Amino acid sequence: MSPYLNQIKPWVSVICTSYNHEAYVEQALQSVVDQTYPNVELIVIDNGSTDGSADVITRFVSRHPAVRFLPNPTNLGLNRAFNQGLALAGGRYIIDLSADDVLLPNRISLQADLFEELAGPYAVVFSNAAYIDEQGTETALHYPVDEHGHTRVKVPSGDVFRNILESYFICTPTMMMRRDVLNELGGYDETLSFEDFDFWVRSSRHYHYAYLDEVLTQKRRLADSMQSQVIMPGNQLLRSSLAVCYKAFDRCTAPSDYKALAKRIRKLIRKAFYTEQFDLAIQFGQLLQYIEPPGVLTTLILSLSHLHLPINSLYRHYLKWRRSPQSPYPQVKLV
Incomplete structure (x- = not known):
């Protein structure tokens, strides 16, 4: 990562964590390679998958040798696996990509450009998202939009600490985060079962968030997703x-x-x-x-x-x- 290039177009690190995503991980990784933005590094962690995910990733890396691949022999938990990637990341900005989601081609370019334009203590740029099913068919949007593609609802921006406490209004995989803020916070809390609410609480107290009114990510909803787990007895998410x-x-x-x-x-x-x-x-x-x-x-x-x-x-x-x-x-x- 050339310091000179980082001044012109800052590097963005995409950390992709995979666990039993054999059917989707190649599409997720290809969506990073297909970005219009020039300075992107991709770090992939397979978190002890028991299906063929690691083999799919290995074949992908053989075609794209610049990709860094960490195969964990056992599942270390989502937060610890992400922190493994964060320790290797050299980008000014970070994207946490689940191996079943998809980045649209201009996502990194638009978010990085907005970050560079922002003044003040901004730590996160987030956007609208499309929800897709197992087959990749779009089923809904995170925020409803009008005929011009602009959201019909007022999305909090700037100081969002109170909004974070009230409700889940951010589609987590749409976030681009400043690496120095993640490092300041010590990365994700590895004692927790999930990352977003904790990161929002800890970061939004001192930093601002900016909403970019574009659909830039496809978020896949699966039957065994975290959203479905939260309604089951004994789940660790509520704890x-x-x-x-x-x-x-x-x-x-x-x-x-x-x-x-x-x-x-x-x-x-x-x-x-x-x-x-x-x-x-x-x-x-x-x-x-x-x-x-x-x-x-x-x-x-x-x-x-x-x-x-x-x-x-x-x-x-x-x-x-x-x-x-x-x-x-x-x-x-x-x-």
Whole structure:
């Protein structure tokens, strides 16, 4: 990586983590190679896959020898695997690419150019995304758009700490991040089961985010995705969320921050209850009481948590019905 070239067009490091993505990893890697931006390095970590992912990556690297490949013999967890790549990355900016997602050809160019134009403490540039299924067919957009392709909703930008606490509004794989900020934070927290909420909380307290109003990434939704795991009993995602909520609590400075965090905690109490993680629901409730009284509905859910009701099967049947075309209330949300 020439320092001279890095001044003209800063290098961007794409860290692609793969675990049992044999059917999709080649398309993900090819989407990096096909970028219109000139200065891109690609680092691939196979995280102990038990399918043919490592073989697919090996063949790809043989055709593109500049790609760096780290095959882990066992699964080290998503966050630790990403940190392996981060330790090798030399780019000014970082993209965390899942091996089942796809970058559109002009993504890196547009995001890197915007980063270079920004003034002030910006750590992240993110964008709109298209959701695709197993076959690659587009099924939805993260943000709805008008006839000109511009989002119809107001997307938070700048100081987004309070927005981060309130809701998930960023499509994680669309982010481009400053490497120095990631290094300052020590990378992803390897004690957690997922990365995005924690990174958002820790980075947005001191840095700004910029939204680029373009569809630049295809995010694949699979049946065994993390989104589907969060509704299952025993999943570790909610326990990680509790740890992040405590981090967020320590970083709140204004009444509006605490109010936003309380709103998030109430949602997580319901999710813990529906997944029969009753002890976790009560722990979320204890954190909520540091901020404000739980309220009637949340108090009821916390009381029911002591009864250990077998509710998860009913909850999953409800979610399946809600998503079906026959449902008269497809937009009703229980969580």
